[in-house]
Amino acid sequence: MPALETQPGDPLTDSPERAELRRMARKLIEEISPNERTNELDESETFDELLYSKLAELGLLGIDAPEEFGGSGDVRDQLVLVEELAKGPTSMAAFMIAQFAVVQVLAGFGRTPEAREVLKALIAGQTRVSFALSEPDGGTDVARVMKTRAQPVRSGGFLLSGQKTWTSGAAEADWLVVLARSSEIDRSPVEGITMFLVPTHLPGIEIRAIDTFGIHSLSTCDVFLDDVEVAEDAILGDLDRGMRQVFATVNREGLNAAAATLGVGLGALELAVEYAKERSVFGKPVASFQVPQHWMVDAAVQLEAARSLMGRAAEIEVAGGDAGSLASMAKLIASDTAMEISLKGMQLMGGAGYTRASAMQRLFRDGRLWSFSPLNNEMVRNRLGEGWLGLPRSY
Numbered sequence: 001m002p003a004l005e006t007q008p009g010d011p012l013t014d015s016p017e018r019a020e021l022r023r024m025a026r027k028l029i030e031e032i033s034p035n036e037r038t039n040e041l042d043e044s045e046t047f048d049e050l051l052y053s054k055l056a057e058l059g060l061l062g063i064d065a066p067e068e069f070g071g072s073g074d075v076r077d078q079l080v081l082v083e084e085l086a087k088g089p090t091s092m093a094a095f096m097i098a099q100f101a102v103v104q105v106l107a108g109f110g111r112t113p114e115a116r117e118v119l120k121a122l123i124a125g126q127t128r129v130s131f132a133l134s135e136p137d138g139g140t141d142v143a144r145v146m147k148t149r150a151q152p153v154r155s156g157g158f159l160l161s162g163q164k165t166w167t168s169g170a171a172e173a174d175w176l177v178v179l180a181r182s183s184e185i186d187r188s189p190v191e192g193i194t195m196f197l198v199p200t201h202l203p204g205i206e207i208r209a210i211d212t213f214g215i216h217s218l219s220t221c222d223v224f225l226d227d228v229e230v231a232e233d234a235i236l237g238d239l240d241r242g243m244r245q246v247f248a249t250v251n252r253e254g255l256n257a258a259a260a261t262l263g264v265g266l267g268a269l270e271l272a273v274e275y276a277k278e279r280s281v282f283g284k285p286v287a288s289f290q291v292p293q294h295w296m297v298d299a300a301v302q303l304e305a306a307r308s309l310m311g312r313a314a315e316i317e318v319a320g321g322d323a324g325s326l327a328s329m330a331k332l333i334a335s336d337t338a339m340e341i342s343l344k345g346m347q348l349m350g351g352a353g354y355t356r357a358s359a360m361q362r363l364f365r366d367g368r369l370w371s372f373s374p375l376n377n378e379m380v381r382n383r384l385g386e387g388w389l390g391l392p393r394s395y
């Protein structure tokens with residue numbers, strides 16, 4: 001769909017290097033993970049190891065990490081890769097968002113030689129790390145309800161006990177970044193939480209897969225911690241400051257979620273446009289009727305609006321400014337639109353959209369994730385109400 005591409009003179013057009021990255025990602029996906037294979041992996045709930053190893057080979061697992069650890073590029077490159085992956089192998093986009101999150105955490109707060117080695121291996125594709133923040137009592141307000149405890153022990157280390165849930169990729173991970181309450185709540189629930197780097201093989205850790213609606217090619221897990229002993233140097237950053245330390249990472253996840261849902265929306269729109277042109281009813285292509293044409297046009301407009309907001313947010317972030325509100329707007333519009341397109345896309349395809357072989361239904365299931373994660377769209381609206389419009393805090 002050339003109309004969806006940027007044009008000369010567009011201030012947010014890809015730089016030549018970024019355009020090359022986009023071309024490379026598209027070629028890779030076309031060759032290795034076209035929709036047919038991606039659907040098979042989704043059906044068998046299998047991680048796309050081949051695509052992952054190619055991403056590692058191409059040096060794309062450490063975008064925006066410091067060069068000394070094998071990183072390159074910045075947030076704008078992350079967005080390109082996530083968007084392109086989300087159009088087809090969406091589970092890999094979810095994996096990359098989690099990968100970029102743990103890379104950011106380790107690059108920012110991994111001060112020990114071990115943590116630095118883990119970061120290098122993570123970027124080289126030789127180890128995997130999952131991010132365990134959410135808990136059974138809640139993800140939105142996780143600091144307030146956090147029950148996982150870090151109890152100091154005589155050796156100077158800690159015993160970790162509690163349960164994490166929804167941890168992406170934990171079944172295949174060698175390490176976990178675990179946030180645990182290390183001091184009782186005093187003034188604010190975000191204080192008194194510490195972040196630890198924990199090997200998954202330690203005694204007392206049990207990981208169980210959860211059966212989810214979508215993102216089937218990436219495990220989503222419960223993580224049980226039963227008196228797991230870690231040394232003091234397992235701490236990432238500072239004692240009791242873990243929650244504050246991850247704010248930037250969670251915000252970046254939000255911007256990457258905008259890219260993911262932009263990709264899901266574009267993937268679904270492309271499928272809808274193709275199908276509508278080819279399928280005839282009453283002797284005419286479905287595309288010739290105004291109802292489908294109008295919603296497809298509205299969808300394209302919304303996606304371009306999301307791309308513009310996302311691009312502005314990324315430029316502001318690169319310049320060191322506060323991109324929070326624009327990133328939130330981009331995520332809202334992209335995720336709402338992706339859901340609408342994939343739902344209407346299934347309707348447009350009639351029975352064909354109701355089969356498991358259809359990529360449209362997979363995009364619908366996969367894209368749902370980002371309407372409530374990393375922050376649900378209701379809370380995104382609450383924050384914009386307060387921060388952008390100056391309305392009273394509503395939560």
Ligand SMILES: Cc1cc2nc3c(=O)[nH]c(=O)nc-3n(C[C@H](O)[C@H](O)[C@H](O)COP(=O)(O)OP(=O)(O)OC[C@H]3O[C@@H](n4cnc5c(N)ncnc54)[C@H](O)[C@@H]3O)c2cc1C
Binds near residue numbers: 131137169376395
């Ligand atoms: C596939 C998958 C992968 C995930 N990966 C990870 C991961 O790797 N690491 C991790 O830590 N977490 C992960 N998560 C967890 C995810 O971040 C949480 O699901 C999310 O933060 C929401 O938390 P919750 O599910 O506990 O919903 P809750 O916090 O219980 O919220 C439920 C609903 O209540 C409504 N709501 C909440 N607050 C408000 C409000 N103030 N105003 C209006 N409505 C409100 C919203 O509709 C919200 O969806 C993952 C989840 C899934 C499903």
